[in-house]
Amino acid sequence: MPKGTTLSGGPLVRLRAALPAALHIVRAGEAPTAALALGALMLITAFLAAAFPRGVDAYETRGVRAALSDVPPDQRTVQITAGRTDTTPRSHTPAVLDRQDAALRSQFTAPLRISPADAAHGVRTTAPLPSHDPGLARPDGVDPRFSLYAVSGLARHTAVAQGRLPRPAAPGSPTREAAVTVATARALHLRPGSPLHVGGLALRISGLLTPHAPEGPYWAVDPLVTTPALVSEGTPPQKLWQAGLLLAPEDGPALLSTKGQPERFWRYPLDTGALTAGDAPLLQNRVRSLQRGPGLARLRGVVGPGGLADSAVDGLLDGFARTRDAVAPVVAVAACGIGTVAGVVVLMTGGLAAARRHRELALLRARGASLPGLVGRLAAETATVALPAAGAGYALAVVLVPGERLLTPLLAAAAAGLLGTLALPLRAAAAHRRTRPDVRADLVGGRPSRRRTVVELTVLVLAVAAVLALRRRGTGSGGVDVLVSAAPVLVAVIAALLLMRLYPLPLRLAARPAARTRGLSGFLALARAGRAPAAGLPLLALLVALTTASFGGSVLAGVADARDRAALAAVGADARLTADKPLPRALLSSLTAVPGVQDAVPLRLSTQPADDNGPPLYLVIADADAYARLARATGLGAFDATELADPGGDHPLPALVSAGVRTRFGDAPMVLQPEFGQLVVRPALVRRDTPAQPGGDFVVVDARGVARLHPDTYADPATGPSVVLLAGRSLDPTALRGTIRTHTPAALPTRLALRSTTRAQYADSPLQQGAERLYTAAVAAGAGFALLALLLSLLQTAPERARLLTGLRAIGLPAAQGRRLLVLEALPQALLAALGGTLTGAATLRLLGPGTDLTPLALPTTSGPTGTAPVPLHPDPASLLLPATAVLLLSLATALLQSLIGQRRTQHTERRKEAPTRKEAPN
Structure with a gap:
């Protein structure tokens, strides 16, 4: 560079501006293992964060479709009727009814979709009409009664067994044709050509029909059309037949001359194939509008002032909404637990990276690096790994997990990526806020600050409020309450804070008798456990995970037990x-x-x-x-x-x-x-x-x-x-x-x-099955994050333990005592986590059990002999003991494995040092 040239203009300025970003990428590439570990963690965390709401969407969508499709077709059909008092023949002609049908169909827009192939319209009598013709079946001597239907689409939904379909009556002809099903003809003793006189109309049977899909929506609304019914009336009861007669649509105006109270009708079966859980509220509003709102006014503008709409879809959606609202709070408890554990693990990862780079960051601060500049540099380094991994996790969740929502999973994955980006910078900022010599924060010697006391009291107040709210309102009150859902997590946080305050006391009491023993391992292990830094995040992660696992395991066990008892009853x-x-x-x-x-x-x-x-x-x-x-x-x-x-x-x-x-x-x-x-x-x-x-x-x-x-x-x-x-x-x-x-x-x-x-x-409801599977997956993911938190806490102290083993080996400590030392050193914190997790889980279940109703998750809305008795939450011993035992065994096994690896490295180093000595021995 020529003398006097500065970095104040042209390409040099751009080079200087691009240099930090390049350095960040180079710095991230210097530790590929750490970068890959962070990327994998963020990928999994973002995937779970995005997959959870999509999983909820998936099982709720299956639930709402099952609520509408697993019922008789007449209950998912919108029926429109008009004009029992309308005696104008022209309004009952097929041309007018077809125009009205086209106008009505235009009002059925998404999500209120109809199945056009099964829709029908026409004219029918609402009061049965007797027939006095001889030869008809009369079980107790009572004349049979018939309902008359002039319905559209008859040729598409029937097959002619004998004769032919009814034809319109010729002008001036006193006789009209009618068709009956084979079942009606067999029961009433009818055949093609049989004369009938019903309600003043002269009819002749033109043919016998076999319905296509008699249980489908076209026929199921009026079952008398396909199958006659033998009913009892009067005192003493007398049996008589009731059946339906099918006329040509052009003969609909002729029904006005009868006393059967004829009416026009339109039937529209709903198409639930594309319905989603998010569409359910809007669909319910559309149906209610047709029954008693603006939709009814538009409907009457088409069919006349006497138009009415009726459907059971409104009640079915109400039942689905009640079950969903009752299941959602229980599922939200699992979501809150796994979210907390995952967040703690991400923070622990940032803390582990900050501890690994402590000397580097301290040197930068000592050389004058500003705290904002340091935070920005670290954020840029982690962002190059965390944000792409979070984006990949979101994309993977969208591809693998069916669902409708995209924005909520995107926000959840973005939150996970942002936490992964800021975990290291914030932890480093807290550790290097002031440039001063490091002060060792012993677990035993440390004293809680006033600020920490205020935070702990605040969390305690929130936990008490959450427990009281859950016990008072319960999970069956409907809807998700964040405070109620966070109750198990808040109880675990309080337990972690309490254990961290009480933990130094048993260490002090155990260190005194250990100091008077001959062996070195016990005293040294307790001394090192007391000198260890306060492991707040690992203990918090383990307690929250164990509490969530105990709560979730007890929920699943309670659901299974309730179904067993209901089936047995x-x-x-x-x-x-x-x-x-x-x-x-x-x-x-x-x-x-x-x-x-x-x-x-x-x-x-x-x-x-x-x-x-x-x-x-x-x-x-x-x-x-x-x-x-x-x-x-x-x-x-x-x-x-x-x-x-x-x-x-x-x-x-x-x-x-x-x-x-x-x-x-x-x-x-x-x-x-x-x-x-x-x-x-x-x-x-x-x-x-x-x-x-x-x-x-x-x-x-x-x-x-x-x-x-x-x-x-x-x-x-x-x-x-x-x-x-x-x-x-x-x-x-x-x-x-x-x-x-x-x-x-x-x-x-x-x-x-x-x-x-x-x-x-009792477990065939898609809503229940989906919620149960999602709850099981959340508990399993929480357990995985807890084990990861345990491994991270052990990795954080692994270098210092390796140096200790090397030093003790150099002064002649046997390998067996080295292994015993590491196991005994890990034992207090492992016992703290296992025992604390068990007690916290039991306390949480005792506190929250009376307010947790598992009935919507365990049983259908009607469960036979068991009625509607609530299914309370009880502690499950296996769910309390097995996770805690697994944590204890894994912690001790990791410590033992670490001691074996350290011993092998020490032996390998000693062999390398002894090798030159052996070569010089012959001289």
Whole structure:
């Protein structure tokens, strides 16, 4: 550079401006292992942050589609009717109805989409009309009644079995054609050409039709069109047929001449194939608008002032929203836990990098580098790795995880990338805020500052508020409350702060007796544990992860237990065989030979009317010994069989009764009237449940006492057992069904209910399955981040431990004592994390359990005998102990592995030093 040239202009200025960025990239490339580790961590963290909201979208979308598609077609159809009082024939012609149909369809815009192929419109009678024609089926001599339909699209949805489709009546012709389905013709004794007179109209059957997809939306709204119904009316009840007749659309105006109260109708089945969870609120608003809002006004502008819209979609979406709002708070607890652990791990990574570069950064500060300049330089270095990795994680989540939202996952991944970018600069800024000599911050010797005390008290207040809010409102109040969702995390934070304050005390107490022992390992390990820096972030990460794992494991265990109990209450045993008539004796004797069946208890179950006009009583007659054995095996009202022993004579039979029977009738004997005679029973035992009848009021008596009182009628095969309860967790359903088919007459229908099948039905909701899978994934990810936090904390002290081993080896410390020293040094903090995590998890479950309702996650909205009883959260021992034990074992195993690696490195160094000496020995 020529003399006097400065860096104040031209290309030199641009070179100087580009130099820091180039240096940042070069500096990041100097430590490829650290850069790759940071990139991998940010990729995983950003992927999880973006995948979580998309996963929620995915299972909520499956849930809303199932809520609308797993119901009969008439419940997901919008029905529009108009004009029962409109007697203008012109408004009932096909041309007018077609124009109105086109105008109505234009109002169905996304997300209110319809299935055009299954839509229908026309004219129908709403009041059934009798027919007095001879030859029609009359079970009790009552004339059948018909509903008339002039509907569009008939040719597309039927196949002609006999005859032809109805044709429009010729001008001036008094007779019109009508078609019926094959089922209607068979029941009413109709055939092509049969004359009918209905409501003053002369009709002739033109053909018999076979509907395409009779359970589809085109036919399911009016089931009488496809299948006639045999109904009972009057006193005494008399049976009569009701059916539908299909006319040509052009004959719709003719229905005005009848007394069937004709009306115009339009039916639009919804298309749920493209519906998403985000569309559900707007779809519900559109449906409500059609029923009682601006949409209804536009609808009446098309069909007339009498137009009305009706649909069950509004109620179905309400049910979905209630279940989603009840499940969301439980899932949000897992999201808050894994988010906290992931954030702590990212901060720990920045702290580890700051500790590794402590001397470099201290030297820069000593040479005059400003704190903002240092922070900017470090941020630029980490940004070259963290931000591209976060972007890749977001892209991976968008590709791999189905979902609709893009902005929320993008913001979550960007937040993860920003935290990864700023973790090292902020940690370095805190450590090098002032240029002064390093002061060792011992765990035992350190004293908490006032600022830390204020922060701890603030967190304590938030934690108490969160716990009180959760216990008062619960998770079933609907919607996600951030404070309530963060309650387990806040409790874990308080526990970590408390343990950090209490941890030095046992170290001081244990160091005194260790100083008087002969061995070196114990005293040195405790001294080094006390001189270690306060491990706030690692302990916080472990406690939050262990608390989240304990909470999540208890949630999953509670869900599984609730489904098991609900299935057992619904079936009464592992399998239940029921028939309307007594079962064959050959079948009863062969059931015990079915593979996997451990016990088979036949019983008689009958319903007895109550004298107090209350609910009926369920009388259960079974062998007391076998029934008591089954009750103990199932856990449903276990009792001692000897308490039901027959006292003999004219004494009432002792009975096992429900609490409701005891409350209603007291302890006095009661008279029952089964089909074989009178029974006098007295309550001897009271239980809440019993296998034969888990719900309702029941009375259980011993079959031997009944047989003694009624030896003739009770032994009659016509009054034999009609119910068999089977016990056996490993029973073979296929073999059981085969045995039932072999030993049961074809005329005797039977019903087999399996506990396993019933339990699976409680978990078939996509909303529940998706939330459960997402919760399991969150707990697993939280456990992975916790293990990573443990490894990072051990890596941070690994260089210092390696130097210690080398020094102790140089002064003659045996290798076994070196390994023992490192294990004993890691033991206090490992015990602190494991024991603290277990106690914190147990305390969290005790505090938050009463406010956590697992019913929406565990069971459907209607769960049979279990009703709507809430499913509380209880501590699960395995979820409390297994994660803490894994942390303890992993910590000790890592310390042991580190000592072995250090020992091998020391031996390798000693061999290299001894090698020249061996070569010079011959001289």
